[in-house]
Amino acid sequence: MKNLSDQEIIDSVLKGNESDYSIIVDRYKDKAFSMLKRMLKSDFDAEEVLQDCFLKAYYSLKSFKGEAKFSTWFYKIVYNTALTKLSSKKRKIELEMSSVEDHFSLKSDYDSVDVEKKDLSKFMHEIINKLPERYSVVVSLFYLNEMSVEEISEVLQISVSNVKVMLYRARNSLRDLILSSKLAKEII
């Protein structure tokens, strides 16, 4: 059952086997949680919003026509629900103001960071959370959720070139941080 495609599981749920929806939940919960955690900067809010997203998706399954992949459709729900949550926290204006054209720098937060190769993964986790919301969402969707830039552009409702710009900037920013750390000596 676990090897079934998303569409096959959805068909089964729509036929009345509602317990099959738990396969979908298990399949996407951690990936979507990682994305939400980075957007909302809170474990509690992320889990609450994620519950809401799975319920929304369940009650809207009939409207899912299979034109796009289920994952794209679902992450669109996740992203929009997170935006609503952010706006309720009066942070949407902030988010919208941080457009693709805005530049950001993580250097001020990590001026003299001493990161070693063994800590790199942990350090990266921490740094991604410091990225502006939309940048961390792009990084999460691209790396954790293994989505293509085309799929990400559909989820975020922005152009493919803007997704690429955001991805490159996020990577460059992380690279510059590492280059200014002790780890740079090991890489050379």
Next chain:
Amino acid sequence: MIKITDDILNKYLDGELNPEESKQVRTELQTSRDLQKKFNTLKLVHETLLNLAEDEVSADFTSNIMSKIGHKKFVVPRQQKYFIFSIAAFITILCLVIFGFSISAIISTSSPPSESLNVVDTVTVLSSGLIDFIKHLFSGKGLSILGSVFSLVIIISGYFFFEMQKRAKADLGNGHHL
């Protein structure tokens, strides 16, 4: 010769450059130590991100979701479908009975056809028959039957309207407003 910018390095990493551009980048990387350092670090970032572990939700997350979904169904219950169908059938039969009754009333009140009767006379006879039937329907016993039928239809419609309202409210409560 292309200028090796950060964007070019990112595109090279993602394999988005054409063979000619890729060759140029490779040559530059072999000659410039600074560029090599930049690219190696970018590659390290890319590889670390690829192996980044997912965050995990609480252990009972799935069971919580499934219990919330519970017995609610998003399809119209079969029972409700049958009920709607039976109401539609009842109204159709009622219309057919009224129509049939009116036709028979018209025929019974009209005089036997004669050769002298022209089209105008036939219409006059038929219309007077129809008027008599309507008069009969809206007077005394006929009116009370008609009233009962309409009351029944109104009560049934009211029940469905109430059910629809309840359903819409429940849907909104579940965030079904995408």
